[in-house]
Amino acid sequence: MTQHDTVGILLTNLGTPAAPTPAAVRKYLAQFLSDRRVADSLPRPIWWLILHGIILRVRPAKSARIYRRIWTSEGSPLLVISQRQVSALQSVLDERCSVPVRVELGMRYQEPSLGEALQRLHADGVRKLLVVPLYPQYSAATTASTFDEIASRMKGLRWLPALRFINGYHDDEGYISALCESIRPVWAKRGPPDRLLFSFHGLPLRHIDSGDPYHGECETTVRLVCERLSLGDEQWALSFQSRVGREEWLRPNTDELLWQWGKEGVKRVDVVCPGFSADCVETLEEIAIRGRDTFLSAGGGALHYIPGLNDRPEHIRALADLAFSHAGDWLNG
Structure with a gap:
């Protein structure tokens, strides 16, 4: 086996501020609300003035107080749980796959970014990549926005990996x-x-x-x-x-x-x-x-x-099965 046989699984989610502070929330909201898939009701110049002149001056402090109510000693619940999902899925796929698999996490907004995740996968020699946005129900504001960002980040690659993209699994x-x-x-x-x-x-x-x-x-x-x-x-x-x-x-x-x-x-x-x-x-x-x-x-x-599916074993098995249904030929060698 060479490293080029490695299959990459990229789990993606929305993202989270780095800290429950106005400064961190402002940075997150500036990126989130600048996405044309999310904020598309007004002409861009008008929206830019509203976003930077009003929203990013007022909303970060209020949102930071909300985030502080659910922040844990480990950090943002979304990030901590997402990292556990990656670790659990990696373990399941290591047992089930006949080829090397690398599971990575990338957030649409803030860290760890999709760009960073793609760079890590590329450095590991991944030549086949399955992208799994963790949005069961498709929406242009989430799933399609993820695709936009991945396509944008891949523009700089000379050698693109074979790419498959799961656009939803609402009835899986x-x-x-x-x-x-x-x-x-x-x-x-x-x-x-x-x-x-x-x-x-x-x-x-x-x-x-x-x-x-x-x-x-x-x-x-x-x-x-x-x-x-x-x-x-x-x-x-x-x-x-x-x-x-x-x-x-x-x-x-x-x-x-x-x-x-x-x-x-x-x-x-x-x-x-x-x-x-x-x-x-x-x-x-x-x-x-x-x-x-x-x-x-x-x-x-x-x-x-009732808590979310998070890293429950049934959820991780479902994600593994989903990966096999979309890329079984890759994962079975």
Whole structure:
């Protein structure tokens, strides 16, 4: 075997500030909100003035306080969990593959960057590369943005690797099974809730109207999980979180639905966030803390956030199976 036989697996996710400080958050937001796939509603010169003249002067301090609520001694939960995912997947693939495999992590924004990850893989002699964006439901703002950045970073390479790119896995059997297996132990311990809420990151309706399949893929994921868990229509709901700006987004809004359920006197709600492959500020703070506060303050009984798939063994096996389904000929030699 030569080093050129090594297959690279690049796991990617959104990214995180390096620290829960205004300066670090400002750096992160400046990169994130400069992405044309993310901020596309205004002409670029106007958006640049708004971003640098208003948003990056006001929002970093508020966001830093939010990040501090979920920051751990190890650092950002998203980064720590993502690193564990890489290590776990590396171990599984080392056992299953007949060729050398190198698993790397690259974040779309901030560190470790996609550019750095590609450089490490290139230095290791990787000639076959499978990119796995950890966004089960495709969206141009996440999955396509990742592709854009990888293509841009590869412009400087004289010898490009053979490239395969997974653009989603919302209905993948292993993924659906992993979601169900993350829910079942919770219910075995304390019984099923009055309502199970599937909360996904929201998107402007304009994106869906322009052809983005995200909404439909979220619905398919939920339907498959509910069928597997034998849930009736009255036992669950689908909602969308993290809305910003004034334009219309996908509905219902998670916070509004939790408030409504609290007013109705619902006793217990469990929330699962299938679109987030690793727990992060949107799950640990927006749902587990603020969502719970919203529900309880409206009169609800109890809200429990069911942790993300993270580095659960079922999730790692699903990712390994996904890699084999897309690159089995590479991984089997």
